[in-house]
Amino acid sequence: MRPSGRPRQADIARLAGVSQPTVSLILGGTAAALGIAEETQRKVMEAAERLGYMPDPIATRLAAGQNNLLGLYTFTSTFPTEMSHAYYPFLVGIEEETAAQGYDLLMFIASSVTGERPHAQVLNRVRLADGCLFLGRHLPVPEMGRLLATDLPVVYIGRHDEFGDRLPYIGADYVSAGAAxxxxxxxxxxxxxxxxxxxxxxxxxxxxxxxxxxxxxxxGLAAVVVRTDGTDLTPDRLRAWRDQGVTAVVTEATDTDAAHRALLAAAERAGLRFPDDLSLATLGDPRDRPKGLTGFAVPRREMGAAAVRLLTKLIAGDRTVPRHQLMTCELEPGETAAPPR
Amino acid sequence: MRPSGRPRQADIARLAGVSQPTVSLILGGTAAALGIAEETQRKVMEAAERLGYMPDPIATRLAAGQNNLLGLYTFTSTFPTEMSHAYYPFLVGIEEETAAQGYDLLMFIASSVTGERPHAQVLNRVRLADGCLFLGRHLPVPEMGRLLATDLPVVYIGRHDEFGDRLPYIGADYVSAGAAxxxxxxxxxxxxxxxxxxxxxxxxxxxxxxxxxxxxxxxGLAAVVVRTDGTDLTPDRLRAWRDQGVTAVVTEATDTDAAHRALLAAAERAGLRFPDDLSLATLGDPRDRPKGLTGFAVPRREMGAAAVRLLTKLIAGDRTVPRHQLMTCELEPGETAAPPR
DNA sequence: CTGTCGACCTAATGCGGATTAGGGAGATGT
DNA sequence: ACATCTCCCTAATCCGCATTAGGTCGACAG
Structure with a gap:
């Protein structure tokens, strides 16, 4: 008994009185069918039509050797986090470009794996796809190292130089943007x-x-950098800075935004307002945060798309593409930065 | 030359000094491997580990008819729309539950190829997965009909009775929620x-x-329903309603929210405020909209998870699961509805 | 010492279609 | 009439894995 009730090429072949490869040539082949008699083509097409034939994509891909699947693996415990929506634009760009390149997206999910090395298993499954994208602030170095030892094409979204040229990536140019x-x-x-x-x-x-x-x-200004774990930003400390002549504060944007939030909270308790008492900017994307913040726009969607393009080129065997690419971020002036009083 | 550089079962077999079917039995088999010597199993497992073997999902599916991939197909020109973030919670629920059930997620994307029937091609590719979820307000009936004619398990997220019992779905109980x-x-x-x-x-x-x-x-109240295309909601008309004694307006929530927006715009121009001059509620999820709106919470994440559970049961051949399920939505009281003046 | 029974593994085959080498039949040339 | 050349199509294989029907070998009973 045939597992699937659908008609196969063999059925068409029988009906049209030809062989299965002939059917394959006529139905699948574009140029290959050129050497086949019109009459035969007609018979086969008719038979196919009559049976309502649809090629089985599974068999097609097995025979063709590629599965046209791009993997996407997100480190940093995927979506259910609060900052997760920041990943969404990447997804959009990845999706669009994946479709444009004729691939489908295979999403690998880490959450269910609760072993000691949560990524180890998934990083193995990743090889199902023809190539894989990675996303996430923290890169698990040992696992990625093993993956890079294989020949699976890989692209990281985000700058990571731990592996030098071996790990291709699409990054955002935080250095230029920060300076801006x-x-x-x-x-x-x-x-x-x-x-x-x-x-x-x-x-x-x-x-x-x-x-x-x-x-x-x-x-020509002197840089002052303060490190914080978020808990040590007291209202008093803010006032002290201001008394010392600080007129603007720049915070780091992270996935938790701990420092940024702590600063906002402290300012609120200190009764300091932006930009009246102090100007505020962040080295990150204001679109993730309450409106009006000064910062820069990370071109996430474009980065996603660029990553897909790079990956497909690597899959195609292109050895000449630049494996590292930094995309520029536009300054986003907001209302939290104004001339000092 | 082998098309794929990945190791196959045959490679493991050679390395372990056994035959390919033995490898298949040990790696794939659960109970089938019982009759195989411990020593052999160890050798094979070791070899597989060493080569970093991962079964080819395509071949697996061709041979066995299943590959632990759940498809997800989104109608309604996928993510880049404005309302797209409303789909995100579904995705989160789908992802979590997919992982929990031991599957991976295969996302099919309506190719940018704008043929006359954009879904026709993708609906065919969908058969790559063991089963497929569908999401989207408008269901393309002919394509879905053809898909249902195959034996691929399918679950729609959103209520659709066009196919009766043939199309399983997880829906939101809009009737009860609207009444609430x-x-x-x-x-x-x-x-x-x-x-x-x-x-x-x-x-x-x-x-x-x-x-x-x-x-x-x-x-015990008389229902008055107005249809609009969004353009005919004038400030005058709003005032007229109010003069006729209307104290509350309920709008329909859609993916474009045309009616809702038009109403808000008209109210603004008419100088009517909610809830001071008129109470406002929507038959939809206020979380998609400016804060404070009265409506109901569509349990999107739970719906996504429920859809995955239903799908995996269908894949497992469970014929007893209820194929249609409506999930209740909690009332979300907001500040736009208050007692009439 | 032979027959039987397990225990373990392998040969063979199928899934549905792509690809390649090659063969049969008719036409053409001499 | 025989060699040659085309034109069309088919036989054979492969892709990577699953499954089933044996086959081999040692142990143990008779």
Whole structure:
């Protein structure tokens, strides 16, 4: 008994009095069918029509050797988090471009795996696809190392230089964007600008700080950087900064936004308002946060699309594409930054 | 040369010094591997581990008819729309439950190829997965009909009775929820309540209206329903309603929210405020809209999860599960509805 | 010492279609 | 009449895995 009740090429072949490969050539082939008699083609087409034939995509792909699946794996416990909607634009870009390239998206999910190395198993399944995208602030180095040892094409969304040239990525140019924010503030007249960052040593944090420092240098200002875990930002401390002549504060944007939130809370309790008492900017995307914040726009959708394009080129065997790409972020002036009083 | 660089069962077999079927039995088999010597199993497992073997889902499905992939197909030109974020909670629920059930998610994307029947191609690819979820307000009847003619298990998220029992779905109980909103308004003291809906004849629209009418009936009030395309809601008309004694307006929530927006715009121009001059509620989820709106909460995440559970049961061959399920929506009282002045 | 029974594994085959090498039949040339 | 050449189509295989029907070998009973 045939597992599927649907007609196969063999059925058509029988009905049309030809062989299965002939049917395959005529139905599937575009140019290959050129050498086949019109009459035969007609018979086969008719038979196919009559039986309501639809090629089985599974069999097609098994025979064709590729499955046209792009994997997507998100580190950092996927979607149900609060900041998750920030990933959404990436998804949109990935989706659009995946479709445009003729692939389907295979999403791998980490959450169910509660082993000690939660990513180990999934990183193995990932090889189901023809290639895989990765997304997430923190990169699990050992697992990724093993994956890179295989020949599976991979693209990371986010800058990660731990593996040098071996790990292709599409990143955002936080350094330039951070400097632009500083220039914006300096242009407004600020001279004492404070950068509040978290203790986290993710590469994006390092880049942001570098951008801040670079921008300050460029403007001939002295960079002051404060690290916080969020709990030590007291209203008193804010007032002290202000008394020392600080007119603008720049916060780091992270997935938890701990420092940023703590600062807002402290300011509120200190009775300080933005931008009246202090200007505020963030080295991140204001669209994730309450309106009006000054920052820069991370082109997430475009990054997603670019990642897909890079990945498909790698899958196609293109060895000449630049494996690292940093996309520029536009400055987003908001109302929280104004000239100092 | 082998098309795929990935290791196959044959490679494991060679490495472990056994035959390919033995590998298949050990790796794939649950009970079937019982009759195989421990020593052999160990060797095979080790070899598989060493090679980083992952079964090819395509081949698996071709041979066995299942690959642990759940498809997800979204009608209604997928994500980049404005209301798209409303789909996000569904995705979250789907993802969590998919992982919990041990599946991966295969997202099918309506190809940007704008043929005359954009869904025709994708609905064929859908058969890659063991089963498929569908999401979207408007169901393409002919394509779905053809899909239902195959034996692929399918679950629709959203109520659709066009195919009777043949199309399983997880829906939201708009009828009950609509009635609850009306009861809420009536409880506040409103007696003349107007329902503004769009011309759209989607089943969800029909249900909402039924809910409204049912609620009004229940409260002994006369239901008045107005249809609009959004352009004919003038400030004058609003004032006229108010002069006729209407104290509350209920709008229909749709993916475009045309009627709802038009009403808000007209009210603004008429200088009418909610709830001071008029109470306002929507037969939809206020979380999609500006804060404070009275409506009901559609349990999207739970619906997504329920859909996955239903689908996996169908895949497992369970013929006893209820194929249609309506989930209740909690009333969400907001500040736009208050007792009439 | 032979027959029987398990225990373990493999040969063979199928799933549905793509691809390639090659063969039969008719036409053409000499 | 025989070699050659085309034109069309088919036989054979493969893709990677699952499944079933044996087959082999040692142990143990008779």
């Amino acid at each position: 924010v500083v220039r914006h503030l300096a242009g407004l007249g600020h001279e004492r600008i404070l950068y509040v960052r978290e203790a986290d040593e993710a590469i994006t944090s390092i880049d942001r700080e570098a951008g801040f420092r670079g921008g300050m240098d460029e403007c | 909103v009306v009861r809420h308004l009536a409880g506040l003291g409103h007696e003349r309540i107007l329902y503004v809906r769009e011309a759209d004849e989607a089943i969800t629209s029909i249900d909402r209206e039924a809910g409204f009418r049912g609620g009004m009936d229940e409260c």
